[in-house]
Amino acid sequence: MSSLSANNIFSPLEPESFTDESKTVIDFIADYYRNIETYPVQGNVKPGYLSAQLPKTAPYCSESLEEILKDVTDSILPGLTHWQSPNFFAYFQANASTAGFLGEMLCSGLNVVGFNWISSPAATELESIVMDWMGKMLKLPSSFLFCGTGGGVLHGSTCEAVVCTLATARDKALEKLGVCEYITKLVVYASDQTHFTFQKAAKLVGIPSSNFRALTTSVSTEFSLSPEKVRAAIEDDIKSGLVPLYLCATVGTTGSGAVDPLQELGEIAREYKLWFHIDAAYAGSACVCPEFRHYLDGVELADSISMNAHKWFLTNMDCCCLWIKQPKLLVDSLSIHSEIMRNSATESNTVIDYKDWQIALSRRFKALKLWIVIRKHGLANLMHHIRSDIEMAKRFEALVREDKRFEMMATRRFALVCFRLKPKREDEGSELNGKLIDAVNSSGKAFMSHTVLSGVYVIRCAIGSTLTEDRHVNELWKLIQEKAQFLLLE
Amino acid sequence: MSSLSANNIFSPLEPESFTDESKTVIDFIADYYRNIETYPVQGNVKPGYLSAQLPKTAPYCSESLEEILKDVTDSILPGLTHWQSPNFFAYFQANASTAGFLGEMLCSGLNVVGFNWISSPAATELESIVMDWMGKMLKLPSSFLFCGTGGGVLHGSTCEAVVCTLATARDKALEKLGVCEYITKLVVYASDQTHFTFQKAAKLVGIPSSNFRALTTSVSTEFSLSPEKVRAAIEDDIKSGLVPLYLCATVGTTGSGAVDPLQELGEIAREYKLWFHIDAAYAGSACVCPEFRHYLDGVELADSISMNAHKWFLTNMDCCCLWIKQPKLLVDSLSIHSEIMRNSATESNTVIDYKDWQIALSRRFKALKLWIVIRKHGLANLMHHIRSDIEMAKRFEALVREDKRFEMMATRRFALVCFRLKPKREDEGSELNGKLIDAVNSSGKAFMSHTVLSGVYVIRCAIGSTLTEDRHVNELWKLIQEKAQFLLLE
Known part of the structure; x- marks a missing residue:
C-alpha cells in the first residue's frame, strides 16, 4: 500500500512522498490549465x-x-463546469491565479487554526495587516481600518459577512428596545437587485420574511436602489409600529452591475439610525483603480462594507473581506465565554481573537493567500487586470451595439454586459433569449447565464476569467451571432 | 516583474510558471515538515x-x-503556533495529511464553485457520493444517507451545521405555532460541556440567550448530559409557557471527551418532539472503528449529526460532515428564489443544489479532499490511525497513573487525557496547574491547553497530531514531570 513506507509504519505526512505526490498533482493541474479549452465549458x-x-x-x-487521478480525469473533469475556462462568462467569475494557488498551498500545508491570537499569532496579525493593506488600496476611510478606529476580517462569503453584521445590528437594537419579542418588528431594506443571500441572511438571524423589503428598481434609475423609495418604505414601517434596522446597498449588482447611490442612502440610514452595509462583492475589486473609486463615494457613512477577493481579485476560493467601523459591537454579539479559550493574551485586551468576528470557531489562514496575491502581483498588475477585463467588456458591448439584431439592456459599468436578441414581439423575448443561451451553452464552447430585469429576460456576459483574452471574446460573439441567426430563421 | 512573461503580457495563471513556483512552495512546505520539531510549538x-x-x-x-517565502520564513513561521508539530497537544488536533493536501490542491486548482448542480455537476455528485461513503463507514442508518431517505453535505464548521439545523427546526416550529413572535419562546438544550459554538449558533438564529439551557454535568455522570435533567428542564419550560425546540448531544466533548447517552436523550427528544442533533465533531472519527461504534448507538433517533473530518480524520482544514434525515426541511428553510440561479436541472427536481443546504451561496469543492483522503488511506489505515492515537493516549494515561503526584480527572475514552498535578490544598489546584501548563508551553517543547470540569482546573493532553509518535509522548511526560518537580519544590 502506497501509504505504508518501507518499514511498514503508516506515515500519512512523510516529507519525501509528500513532495513527490504533490508535484505529480501540480503537473496534473498545469496540464488541466493547458488543455482547459478542449473541455466543453459546461x-x-x-x-x-x-x-x-x-x-x-x-x-x-x-x-x-495514479488510480485516483485517472478517476479525476475520466469521471470528475467531464462533469465539471469549468470556471477557469477562458470561455466561462456566467454568473461572476471566480478568477484563480498562481499567486492565489500558492497562498492556498501554504495555508493548507501549515494547516494552523487561528481562532484566537494565541492559537497562531502570525495568522491573526497577518490578517489584520492585510485587511489594512486592502482597505487602503480601496481608499476606505481610516474609520474602517485598524490603523484608525475600525478593523477588517476575512470571511468565506458575503452571506456570512451579512449574517454577522445583521446579528450585531439586531442585538444592538434589541438591547436598546429592551424587549426581545421586538425581533419580529425589525425591518431590513434592500433592492430587488440585491443579492438573494441578503434575504437568506436576514431569515437566518430571525427577521421574519414579511419584514424584508426588496424595493423595486427600474431602468429609469439604471436598476439602482432609489433613496426616495427607501425613505418612503422606512416612513411606512415606522407608521406601522415597525423598527427599521438595516439597509444594504450594492456596488455592482449581480443582475446588471448597478451601483446604488451610497451617499444618499447613507444619509437616510444615518437619519433613521439604521445599520448601513455596502455589499461590493463583485465591483469592490474595481475600486482599487482611481477611475472607479468614485463608486465607493459615501462609504464613510457605512457601518460595514464587504467585497469578495475570490471573485475578481485573482484570489482562489474562498476569500471575502469585511470591514467594520465598530468591531466592538461585532465582538459583543459574537463572543461567548469558553474556559478552554481563556488565555492571558486575550485577557490583556491587546490582541484580536477572530473567532469573535465570524460565525465559526475554526478558521483557515486565508490571510496568507490574500497577502501573496497582493505582493506577487502588486497594485500595478492588479489594476491592469481589472482594466483589461473592463476593456474586453467594452469591446463586447461595442460588438453588441454594432449588430442591430441585438440590444443592450443595462448600462455597462464594469465587466458585465447585459444584452438580448431583440424579439419580434415583446412576449417572445424570454423564450427567444432562453433558447439563445441554451444554444450557446449546449455547444460547450462558452457558458453564460441570465437574469430578469424589470420583468425582461436578459443575457448576462460576465468577462473576467483569468485566462480570457480578446480572442475568446471574439469567438463568443461569433458563436452568439451564429446561434442567433439560426434562431431568427426558425 | 516576475508576473510578466517574456512578451510583456500579464499572465497570472500561465502553466509553466505555475508549475515552477508551485513546486518551489511544495519543497518549502516539505522542508517545514522536516524541520517542524525545531520550532517552539507556540x-x-x-x-x-x-x-x-x-x-x-x-x-x-x-x-x-523568493522575497515572499523569505518573509514567511523570517516573519510568519516564528509567530505560528505549529498545529502540525508532533508536540502539539492542545485543543483538538487538526491533523493534516498528504492526501488531504492533494485534495486541497485539486480543489483550489480547479477552483469551481458548485453552488448548484448545473454550476459543476461533478462537485455536487461527488459530495453526495462521499457523504454516503462516510456515513456508511460510521454505520449511520440509511435514513441519513442518499441511498436511503436522507442525505449529507460538507460544511466548514460545526457551528455552521448547527446554525443551519437550528434555523430549520426554528422555522418548522414557528410555522406550526403560526405566530412569529414565538421565536422568543423557543428553548434549546445542551450541557455545560457542549461546545460553546452551540450557544453562539442559537444566539445567531435569534433564540434569546435566556432560552439557552446549559445543564450542569458532574463527575458522577462522567461529565455527560443527564437525561433526567433534560426531562426536568423541558417540563419546567413547558410549565412556564415556553416551547422546547432543539436538543444537542455530544459524542466526545471538548472538555473531557465525554459521551452523552444518545439513546435516552433521543427518546426524550422524540417524546417532546424536539429536534435532536448529535455533535460528534471530535469523536465521530473514532466511530469508524467497530470497537468504538457503540458510542453512536441511538443515532437512529437523531434528526441530524455532524462530525469534523478536519479534526481527526487526516483531512486538512476545513471539512465538517453534516447528515440530515429530512433534507427537504433544510432546503425549505435555506432556499431563496433567485432568477439568476434558475435552470432546467433544478426545475426537474432530480438534482441537489447544495446552496440550499448551507449558509453561503459560494462553496469550494471540498468533497474532492475527503474523497482522496478516504481512497488514498483506505478504511484500514484510517482505523489504524485512530487506534494508534488512542493507544498513545492509553500509554500517557498509564504514565499519569503511575506517578502519585498526578491524578486523572476524567474517564479517558478516546485520545484526550484530562489530568492534573495534585495540589496540597484544593484551592491551590488552579494556580498550580496553570503554572504547570505555562511552564510546559513556554518551554516551546510542547503545547497543551486546559479546561475546568465541575469547577476544577484540569490539564488537557489531546494526542493525535499526524506526526506524533511514541517518543513525543514520552518526551512530553518527561517535560511535565520535570516542570512539576520544579513547581513542587517552590
Missing part, C-alpha cells in the same frame, strides 16, 4: 451520472494516486 | 510583533516568490 452529463461510475462504498485498502 | 512573539516587520501598505510593483 459538463455534458446527466443527473446521477457519477454514481454509475464510482463505487457505492469506501475502499478498505489504500489506492494509489 | 510562537514566542508579543502582540503586535508582525506590524513592526511588514510594510504598512501594499506594494505597487510585484514581488518575487
Whole structure:
C-alpha cells in the first residue's frame, strides 16, 4: 500500500512522498490549465451520472494516486463546469491565479487554526495587516481600518459577512428596545437587485420574511436602489409600529452591475439610525483603480462594507473581506465565554481573537493567500487586470451595439454586459433569449447565464476569467451571432 | 516583474510558471515538515510583533516568490503556533495529511464553485457520493444517507451545521405555532460541556440567550448530559409557557471527551418532539472503528449529526460532515428564489443544489479532499490511525497513573487525557496547574491547553497530531514531570 513506507509504519505526512505526490498533482493541474479549452465549458452529463461510475462504498485498502487521478480525469473533469475556462462568462467569475494557488498551498500545508491570537499569532496579525493593506488600496476611510478606529476580517462569503453584521445590528437594537419579542418588528431594506443571500441572511438571524423589503428598481434609475423609495418604505414601517434596522446597498449588482447611490442612502440610514452595509462583492475589486473609486463615494457613512477577493481579485476560493467601523459591537454579539479559550493574551485586551468576528470557531489562514496575491502581483498588475477585463467588456458591448439584431439592456459599468436578441414581439423575448443561451451553452464552447430585469429576460456576459483574452471574446460573439441567426430563421 | 512573461503580457495563471513556483512552495512546505520539531510549538512573539516587520501598505510593483517565502520564513513561521508539530497537544488536533493536501490542491486548482448542480455537476455528485461513503463507514442508518431517505453535505464548521439545523427546526416550529413572535419562546438544550459554538449558533438564529439551557454535568455522570435533567428542564419550560425546540448531544466533548447517552436523550427528544442533533465533531472519527461504534448507538433517533473530518480524520482544514434525515426541511428553510440561479436541472427536481443546504451561496469543492483522503488511506489505515492515537493516549494515561503526584480527572475514552498535578490544598489546584501548563508551553517543547470540569482546573493532553509518535509522548511526560518537580519544590 502506497501509504505504508518501507518499514511498514503508516506515515500519512512523510516529507519525501509528500513532495513527490504533490508535484505529480501540480503537473496534473498545469496540464488541466493547458488543455482547459478542449473541455466543453459546461459538463455534458446527466443527473446521477457519477454514481454509475464510482463505487457505492469506501475502499478498505489504500489506492494509489495514479488510480485516483485517472478517476479525476475520466469521471470528475467531464462533469465539471469549468470556471477557469477562458470561455466561462456566467454568473461572476471566480478568477484563480498562481499567486492565489500558492497562498492556498501554504495555508493548507501549515494547516494552523487561528481562532484566537494565541492559537497562531502570525495568522491573526497577518490578517489584520492585510485587511489594512486592502482597505487602503480601496481608499476606505481610516474609520474602517485598524490603523484608525475600525478593523477588517476575512470571511468565506458575503452571506456570512451579512449574517454577522445583521446579528450585531439586531442585538444592538434589541438591547436598546429592551424587549426581545421586538425581533419580529425589525425591518431590513434592500433592492430587488440585491443579492438573494441578503434575504437568506436576514431569515437566518430571525427577521421574519414579511419584514424584508426588496424595493423595486427600474431602468429609469439604471436598476439602482432609489433613496426616495427607501425613505418612503422606512416612513411606512415606522407608521406601522415597525423598527427599521438595516439597509444594504450594492456596488455592482449581480443582475446588471448597478451601483446604488451610497451617499444618499447613507444619509437616510444615518437619519433613521439604521445599520448601513455596502455589499461590493463583485465591483469592490474595481475600486482599487482611481477611475472607479468614485463608486465607493459615501462609504464613510457605512457601518460595514464587504467585497469578495475570490471573485475578481485573482484570489482562489474562498476569500471575502469585511470591514467594520465598530468591531466592538461585532465582538459583543459574537463572543461567548469558553474556559478552554481563556488565555492571558486575550485577557490583556491587546490582541484580536477572530473567532469573535465570524460565525465559526475554526478558521483557515486565508490571510496568507490574500497577502501573496497582493505582493506577487502588486497594485500595478492588479489594476491592469481589472482594466483589461473592463476593456474586453467594452469591446463586447461595442460588438453588441454594432449588430442591430441585438440590444443592450443595462448600462455597462464594469465587466458585465447585459444584452438580448431583440424579439419580434415583446412576449417572445424570454423564450427567444432562453433558447439563445441554451444554444450557446449546449455547444460547450462558452457558458453564460441570465437574469430578469424589470420583468425582461436578459443575457448576462460576465468577462473576467483569468485566462480570457480578446480572442475568446471574439469567438463568443461569433458563436452568439451564429446561434442567433439560426434562431431568427426558425 | 516576475508576473510578466517574456512578451510583456500579464499572465497570472500561465502553466509553466505555475508549475515552477508551485513546486518551489511544495519543497518549502516539505522542508517545514522536516524541520517542524525545531520550532517552539507556540510562537514566542508579543502582540503586535508582525506590524513592526511588514510594510504598512501594499506594494505597487510585484514581488518575487523568493522575497515572499523569505518573509514567511523570517516573519510568519516564528509567530505560528505549529498545529502540525508532533508536540502539539492542545485543543483538538487538526491533523493534516498528504492526501488531504492533494485534495486541497485539486480543489483550489480547479477552483469551481458548485453552488448548484448545473454550476459543476461533478462537485455536487461527488459530495453526495462521499457523504454516503462516510456515513456508511460510521454505520449511520440509511435514513441519513442518499441511498436511503436522507442525505449529507460538507460544511466548514460545526457551528455552521448547527446554525443551519437550528434555523430549520426554528422555522418548522414557528410555522406550526403560526405566530412569529414565538421565536422568543423557543428553548434549546445542551450541557455545560457542549461546545460553546452551540450557544453562539442559537444566539445567531435569534433564540434569546435566556432560552439557552446549559445543564450542569458532574463527575458522577462522567461529565455527560443527564437525561433526567433534560426531562426536568423541558417540563419546567413547558410549565412556564415556553416551547422546547432543539436538543444537542455530544459524542466526545471538548472538555473531557465525554459521551452523552444518545439513546435516552433521543427518546426524550422524540417524546417532546424536539429536534435532536448529535455533535460528534471530535469523536465521530473514532466511530469508524467497530470497537468504538457503540458510542453512536441511538443515532437512529437523531434528526441530524455532524462530525469534523478536519479534526481527526487526516483531512486538512476545513471539512465538517453534516447528515440530515429530512433534507427537504433544510432546503425549505435555506432556499431563496433567485432568477439568476434558475435552470432546467433544478426545475426537474432530480438534482441537489447544495446552496440550499448551507449558509453561503459560494462553496469550494471540498468533497474532492475527503474523497482522496478516504481512497488514498483506505478504511484500514484510517482505523489504524485512530487506534494508534488512542493507544498513545492509553500509554500517557498509564504514565499519569503511575506517578502519585498526578491524578486523572476524567474517564479517558478516546485520545484526550484530562489530568492534573495534585495540589496540597484544593484551592491551590488552579494556580498550580496553570503554572504547570505555562511552564510546559513556554518551554516551546510542547503545547497543551486546559479546561475546568465541575469547577476544577484540569490539564488537557489531546494526542493525535499526524506526526506524533511514541517518543513525543514520552518526551512530553518527561517535560511535565520535570516542570512539576520544579513547581513542587517552590
